Amino acid sequence: MTDSTSPDPGLDERHRERMQRKKAIVDAKIESAQAEGGLILVHTGNGKGKSSSAFGMVARALGHGMKVGVVQFIKGALPTGEELFFRRFPEEVRFHAMGEGYTWNTQDRARDVAKAQAAWALAREMLADESLGLLVFDEINIALKYRYLDVQQVIADLHQRPPMQHVVLTGRAAPPELIEVAHTVTEMGLIKHAFKQGFRAQRGIEL
Amino acid sequence: MTDSTSPDPGLDERHRERMQRKKAIVDAKIESAQAEGGLILVHTGNGKGKSSSAFGMVARALGHGMKVGVVQFIKGALPTGEELFFRRFPEEVRFHAMGEGYTWNTQDRARDVAKAQAAWALAREMLADESLGLLVFDEINIALKYRYLDVQQVIADLHQRPPMQHVVLTGRAAPPELIEVAHTVTEMGLIKHAFKQGFRAQRGIEL
Numbered sequence: 172m173t174d175s176t177s178p179d180p181g182l183d184e185r186h187r188e189r190m191q192r193k194k195a196i197v198d199a200k201i202e203s204a205q206a207e208g209g210l211i212l213v214h215t216g217n218g219k220g221k222s223s224s225a226f227g228m229v230a231r232a233l234g235h236g237m238k239v240g241v242v243q244f245i246k247g248a249l250p251t252g253e254e255l256f257f258r259r260f261p262e263e264v265r266f267h268a269m270g271e272g273y274t275w276n277t278q279d280r281a282r283d284v285a286k287a288q289a290a291w292a293l294a295r296e297m298l299a300d301e302s303l304g305l306l307v308f309d310e311i312n313i314a315l316k317y318r319y320l321d322v323q324q325v326i327a328d329l330h331q332r333p334p335m336q337h338v339v340l341t342g343r344a345a346p347p348e349l350i351e352v353a354h355t356v357t358e359m360g361l362i363k364h365a366f367k368q369g370f371r372a373q374r375g376i377e378l
Numbered sequence: 379m380t381d382s383t384s385p386d387p388g389l390d391e392r393h394r395e396r397m398q399r400k401k402a403i404v405d406a407k408i409e410s411a412q413a414e415g416g417l418i419l420v421h422t423g424n425g426k427g428k429s430s431s432a433f434g435m436v437a438r439a440l441g442h443g444m445k446v447g448v449v450q451f452i453k454g455a456l457p458t459g460e461e462l463f464f465r466r467f468p469e470e471v472r473f474h475a476m477g478e479g480y481t482w483n484t485q486d487r488a489r490d491v492a493k494a495q496a497a498w499a500l501a502r503e504m505l506a507d508e509s510l511g512l513l514v515f516d517e518i519n520i521a522l523k524y525r526y527l528d529v530q531q532v533i534a535d536l537h538q539r540p541p542m543q544h545v546v547l548t549g550r551a552a553p554p555e556l557i558e559v560a561h562t563v564t565e566m567g568l569i570k571h572a573f574k575q576g577f578r579a580q581r582g583i584e585l
Contacts, residue, residue: 186487186524194485206576210583212426218564220421220431223438227430230437231459232582252438278401280393305582317393337583354572355583357425365561369413375439375512376417376544376562 209336210354211329215312215345218359219377225307225339226253232337233263237304240297243268244290245310245342251378265303267293280317287319294328301333312342315349322348416543417561418536422519422552425566426584432514432546433460439544440470444511447504450475451497452517452549458585472510474500487524494526501535508540519549522556529555 212228214221229239241257241264250258250268257264269290291314297306314320326348329338340349350356365376372378419435421428436446448464448471457465457475464471476497498521504513521527533555536545547556557563572583579585 183487187485190485200573205578207578207580210572210577210580212572212583214427216567218566219419219562220427220434220564220566223434224427224431224566225434226437227427227433227435227460228582230433230463231430231585234457234459234461234463235581235585237582250441252441253434254441256437256441278394278397280390337580350569353570354575354577355426356569357427358567358569359425359427359431360423360565360567362557362563362565363560365417365419368561370417370561371412371414373414373417373544374442375435375444376419378438378442 207335209332209334209338211352212337212339212355212357213312213345213349213353214339214341214357214359215343215350216358216360217343218361219364220359221341221343222253222309224357224359225309225341226257228305228337228339229253229257229264229307232305233260238263238265238302239305239307240265240300240303241267241307241309242290242294242297242311243309244287244314245269249378252375265297283317284319287314290314291320291325291328298328298332298336298338301336304336306332306336306338308338308340310342311340312345312349314342315346316342316344322346325349326352414542416539416541416545418559419544419546419562419564420519420552420556420560421546421548421564421566422550422557423565423567424550425568426571427566428548428550429460429516431564431566432516432548433464435512435544435546436460436464436471436514439512440467445470445472445509446512446514447472447507447510448474448514448516449497449501449504449518450516451494451521452476456585459582472504490524491526494521497521498527498532498535505535505539505543505545508543511543513539513543513545515545515547517549518547519552519556521549522553523549523551529553532556533559 214224232239254268257266269286294308297303315322421431439446461475464473476493501515504510522529
């Protein structure tokens with residue numbers, strides 16, 4: 172079947188017919204998807220948007236009156252825009268940033284493991300707090316990749332959480348075990364990046 | 379070169395060496411990327427996170443004291459979590475949602491074109507306002523795909539914006555002309571989605 176793209180007298184009518192078919196399909200899909208429950212979401216891949224998408228969900232959750240917990244596993248010494256912003260709402264957002272980055276900045280594996288474990292201890296507290304409707308474990312996948320954290324322990328703790336709590340886990344190279352237990356997994360693919368065109372990381376975009 | 383994954387006495391030392399090499403590469407890249415300027419970012423693909431990533435950047439920008447403009451080209455009659463949340467900050471966020479969705483819900487192409495054009499008129503006003511550091515044109519790619527808007531006109535207007543203004547354009551099926559002029563393009567790829575496992579769209583996650 173070909174689909175003419177040049178405007179012609181039948182365009183509006185064909186558009187209507189196509190949209191009617193589409194509406195029927197979408198309605199049927201929505202009808203069959205009625206389950207509720209806390210989701211595990213993973214954002215991985217080499218592209219931009221893994222963390223910012225998680226923080227967009229934080230905004231969305233706050234808009235619905237939910238409370239949110241955030242643990243950032245890798246950010247550097249300077250507070251990011253999202254930290255500066257969400258710290259405005261201490262009653263609604265429990266925000267923990269590890270403070271100093273690890274991996275290529277520290278070159279001290281034992282310290283990195285200790286820091287990641289301390290961050291996970293906080294994450295576990297949040298996973299036991301049913302007043303928190305959404306948790307973000309930002310860049311945790313890096314800690315899993317370098318085995319600073321044990322993926323089976325992380326998964327076991329995730330499965331103990333309150334039934335309606337959502338958890339978003341971000342970072343490149345999500346381990347297959349985590350992808351297996353997640354409900355929604357998105358791979359952010361890099362098609363182009365301003366950095367490769369000589370632009371430094373900019374406030375509001377990457378920072 | 380093979381990379382042993384089982385813990386052994388040399389692990390910490392090899393980790394240190396690998397991280398030192400990585401730091402040198404990252405430092406050199408940062409050194410060479412010093413340009414500043416307003417970016418055009420595109421979020422496309424079939425996966426989750428195109429809009430939420432844009433709203434995470436809104437939070438990030440607000441954390442740095444920037445002002446933000448948002449035009450939502452497709453959202454339905456009910457306000458989303460991000461709209462409910464960002465409308466709390468009328469001095470910092472200029473938020474416009476088209477109000478009623480189009481395409482499969484309306485089945486009236488002429489009306490859809492008129493609504494998309496009206497939304498673009500607002501977008502153009504924001505593109506002329508240098509007090510706005512970040513703009514989000516959410517789901518505009520759908521309007522471009524159905525030719526409710528002319529991509530060449532949109533690109534011409536984008537190129538007229540203030541030099542430090544960033545613009546994020548989201549939605550499936552971004553046209554190649556837009557990808558060509560963008561600095562950063564991310565394709566959100568669907569690996570798994572809770573919807574296909576019977577979960578309905580949930581507040582804080584999709585809504």
